[in-house]
Structure formats: structure tokens, C-alpha cells
Amino acid sequence: MAGPRRYPWARWLYSAALYLLSPLVWRRVWREWVPTHLRRERLGAIVSESGCPRLWLHAASVGEVQAARPLIESLRQRYPRHRLVVTTMTATGAERVKSLFEDEVSHYFVPLDFPGAADRFIARLRPEMALFFETELWPNLLHACHRRGIPVAVVNGRLSAKGLRGYQRVRALMADALGKVDWLAAKSEQDAERFRTLGMPVERTSVVGSLKFDIPLDDATCIDSERLRIERETRPVWIAASTHAGEDEQVLMAHAGLREHHPDALLILVPRHPQRFEEVAALCRRRGERVARRSLDEPVQADTTVYLGDTMGELMALYGTADLAFVGGSLVPIGGHNLLEPASLGVAVLSGPELANFEDVAEVLREAGALIEVADAFALGEALIALMDDPEARHRQGVAGREVIAANQGALQRTLEGLDSFLRK
The missing domain is CATH 3.40.50.11720 (3-Deoxy-D-manno-octulosonic-acid transferase, N-terminal domain)
Known part of the structure; x- marks a missing residue:
């Protein structure tokens, strides 16, 4: 040859x-x-x-x-x-x-x-x-x-x-x-x-x-997630992870829509790049959000609306404390980020339409009913409300995600x- x-x-x-x-x-x-x-x-x-x-x-x-x-x-x-x-x-x-x-x-x-x-x-x-x-x-x-x-x-x-x-x-x-x-x-x-x-x-x-x-899941991650769940008490919590410039604004708009139906909802916001941590914290405050920063070990108070995950290496633990996970890089033309990390923890997964970097993973999750895709901030807010109102649907989606991972390892x-x-x- x-x-x-x-x-x-x-x-x-x-x-x-x-x-x-x-x-x-x-x-x-x-x-x-x-x-x-x-x-x-x-x-x-x-x-x-x-x-x-x-x-x-x-x-x-x-x-x-x-x-x-x-x-x-x-x-x-x-x-x-x-x-x-x-x-x-x-x-x-x-x-x-x-x-x-x-x-x-x-x-x-x-x-x-x-x-x-x-x-x-x-x-x-x-x-x-x-x-x-x-x-x-x-x-x-x-x-x-x-x-x-x-x-x-x-x-x-x-x-x-x-x-x-x-x-x-x-x-x-x-x-x-x-x-x-x-x-x-x-x-x-x-x-x-x-x-x-x-x-x-x-x-x-x-x-x-x-x-x-x-995906490896270690005991330390599960312990950290459980501790964070206790700190949040019984509030509805969602996470927007690996977000990019132009996406944080859309996430905050969706959070505002969710809070009209669930006033005590908490957003865990984790920007993709650490050089944007200060910028995103300032953006949240300009939009009237009450921010607690993980890097400063600030506790989540009753009036905290956004918990800023401005540290490195803790994303899996933060995923584990949420009811819903939006994976960023997908409402802007980045190509998406790892959809499987929250799915491995049994967390229901949402994303935007820009998934070129994970099209094979997205297709498998989509076919199994383990992924919800939204077109914009308004659609994200509507999806959050629907899933927060339906714990059984959240559970089904989380189970489907774990089954996909088990079947493809x-x-x-x-x-x-x-x-x-x-x-x-």
C-alpha cells in the first residue's frame, strides 16, 4: 500500500x-x-x-x-x-x-x-x-x-x-x-x-x-456537593457554567424570568475564563443582583440571588449542588463545552444551539431525552420555569443522562x- x-x-x-x-x-x-x-x-x-x-x-x-x-x-x-x-x-x-x-x-x-x-x-x-x-x-x-x-x-x-x-x-x-x-x-x-x-x-x-x-467521580466531589446543598437549604438552584462574553447577559435575563415564578431561585454563575471573574461580578451588580463570591468564601444569604463560582477546579462540585445545569459556550458561537459533566451527576442539562464542538455527544443526549436545547435567553427562562415546576421531568432527564454515559463508556x-x-x- x-x-x-x-x-x-x-x-x-x-x-x-x-x-x-x-x-x-x-x-x-x-x-x-x-x-x-x-x-x-x-x-x-x-x-x-x-x-x-x-x-x-x-x-x-x-x-x-x-x-x-x-x-x-x-x-x-x-x-x-x-x-x-x-x-x-x-x-x-x-x-x-x-x-x-x-x-x-x-x-x-x-x-x-x-x-x-x-x-x-x-x-x-x-x-x-x-x-x-x-x-x-x-x-x-x-x-x-x-x-x-x-x-x-x-x-x-x-x-x-x-x-x-x-x-x-x-x-x-x-x-x-x-x-x-x-x-x-x-x-x-x-x-x-x-x-x-x-x-x-x-x-x-x-x-x-x-x-x-x-468521567471519574471521586468521593471528595460528592462531599463538597452535599455540603453546598446543605448551605443552600431548600431553594431552587440552577447553574450556568463555562459562560462567555455576551452569554452572561442572556443568563441573567433568564434568571430574572425564573425569579418572577420562583422568587427564591439561586443562580450559580461560573464564567469560563478567570480573567473575566471581576467583569462578570460587576455585571451582576449592575443588573441589581445580590452576589456572593466563592473566591472570597462569602456565604449564600437569604437575599443572595447569584453565587459567583470564581474559582478553578470546583466545577463538578458546583454542578452537583444544582437542580438544573446550563452549559455555556452555546448561546454564542463558541461551539459549546462539556455536556457530560453535569449529566454524569444526574443533573438535567440545558444548552444553546451552538454545539459544534460536542455535536456527537449532543446527538446521543438529545436522542435519549437527556438534553434540552434553547435558542435564546427567553427560551432558556421558559425552560427553567418548566423544569423547576416539574421535579419528575427533571429526574427523568437526569436518569437518562446517566444511562447515556454508562452505555457509552x-x-x-x-x-x-x-x-x-x-x-x-
Whole structure:
């Protein structure tokens, strides 16, 4: 069988464009920094790794780190001789790695995809294998791995219809990059077909399912949820999580509509990005809401209308204390966020129509009656009222969500079995 087609000229043009745009690229990542890391990591200038073999996993940001958590924990147990190294693009991703794993894994910022930076990073890290989570395809990093004979896998491979259209504009570049991927573990047949359209070899592609269904639930999360439930007493509570600019306003409008029918209703509002916490707190106050902030350990009083979840790493516990969960990034053109986290806790799930990033998950939940989609703030308010008035319907939807997750688990085991052919235990 003929090997994948190579287009080295496409990567050269891509690299030239990166160099021309480097002032803009560097400005974009300058703010993505934490004090424990030097900014020169962005140029691949890490301390050379030595000693035990290394396994490298790249996950872009906090959502991907959270989704990769079961895989990271399983890799540590399955390959105890290896040191696991996780890279992220964003500061919030770096902080999430630290909060989840402390010093049990190493963390670096992924280098910018300049040829020299990519080559320097791989030469110093020297991983036994590289794993890229979902759609993180960096041509020069892939080339640097390929040149040194380091096998590469794309795990939980995801490619939306919108993403495919964008990548088709640089089809030769993507074909060259995907030709250096040794194994694609795709979420669905639809995702696999989109990758194949871009040039991913069929014989190196497997459909394993979505890792997002393999959600770990620990006792600490349940304990925190129970404590928060006690604090809220018997008030109706809903959560709007991972919200974006332009979405918080719609959420607050829906909350105002809900409070006309349920005056004691409480909204737990969790913005997606920590740099927006102050902005969202100010927005709530301008709209006349009585706000308690979790970061300040402010208690929920009888007159509190919004509880601002302005901390990191506590979303699951906050989901667990709510009667209903709206998952953000879906009333604005972001593509949605993880619908399965609240569903795994038996919480009824709502979202907006913008679900391109989770279309496969949304379809399964929708067919099972475990997801309600709304078009705008008014429809969200109406749905909240209807569900708050009907505890039995809420319960049915919550049970349906848990059943969907139970029926679709197993991607983690299939992914680990696929990686076994590349790695020595």
C-alpha cells in the first residue's frame, strides 16, 4: 500500500508565515503565563530531561486537561516506569494540571510551532511517544517527532464540520502533518472520516469512542456537593457554567424570568475564563443582583440571588449542588463545552444551539431525552420555569443522562490497548 503523500513545501510556507506573524503570535501568548514557568519555554527552552523514559501528552487548555484526566491517571498506572509530561497552551490549563496532579506529572507550556522551537523542545524532552489530545495538530512539532522516530498518536480525535472547512483551506499542509501521525484514535466514525478527508491514512485510524464518557467521580466531589446543598437549604438552584462574553447577559435575563415564578431561585454563575471573574461580578451588580463570591468564601444569604463560582477546579462540585445545569459556550458561537459533566451527576442539562464542538455527544443526549436545547435567553427562562415546576421531568432527564454515559463508556480502555503497541511497560 502506498504511504501517505508528503508536501514538505506546505510546511515551509507555513513556517515562513509564522515567522512573518511572529510579533502577533508572541503578543497573543505573552499573557498566557504563570510565575512558575519561564516564558522562554515558548521557544522550546526547557531543561533537558534525563533518567526514566518520558511519555508526552499535549492538551490545549483547561477543558482538554479535564477531559484527559482519566487518560492521564491511567497512563501513570499502566506505565509506572515512565515520567508523564503534560503540555498546555494556556495558563488556565497549566493551573489545572497543577491542581489535579501536583508534582505527579511534569508540566511545560507547549512551544510555539516555529521549526527551531519545536526541534529544540523535542530534542530536550526526548519522549518515547507523543500524544496530542483532540485536534491539536502542530505541523513542526509533528515533523520534529517524525524526524527522530518518535511515534505520535492523536487521542480522542475530534474534528467538527467547521474545523474541517477551515483545514481544507490548507489541505496540503494538513495532509503532510497527518502523514506523520502513527495512530488516530477517533471519537466517532464521522470524526474519522473528516480526518481521512484531510489525508489521514485509513490503515492508521481507529474509532474508539469519546474519552469524555469515561468521567471519574471521586468521593471528595460528592462531599463538597452535599455540603453546598446543605448551605443552600431548600431553594431552587440552577447553574450556568463555562459562560462567555455576551452569554452572561442572556443568563441573567433568564434568571430574572425564573425569579418572577420562583422568587427564591439561586443562580450559580461560573464564567469560563478567570480573567473575566471581576467583569462578570460587576455585571451582576449592575443588573441589581445580590452576589456572593466563592473566591472570597462569602456565604449564600437569604437575599443572595447569584453565587459567583470564581474559582478553578470546583466545577463538578458546583454542578452537583444544582437542580438544573446550563452549559455555556452555546448561546454564542463558541461551539459549546462539556455536556457530560453535569449529566454524569444526574443533573438535567440545558444548552444553546451552538454545539459544534460536542455535536456527537449532543446527538446521543438529545436522542435519549437527556438534553434540552434553547435558542435564546427567553427560551432558556421558559425552560427553567418548566423544569423547576416539574421535579419528575427533571429526574427523568437526569436518569437518562446517566444511562447515556454508562452505555457509552469504554473509550479509555480501547485507547490504552491501542497505545500498548507503541510503548514498553
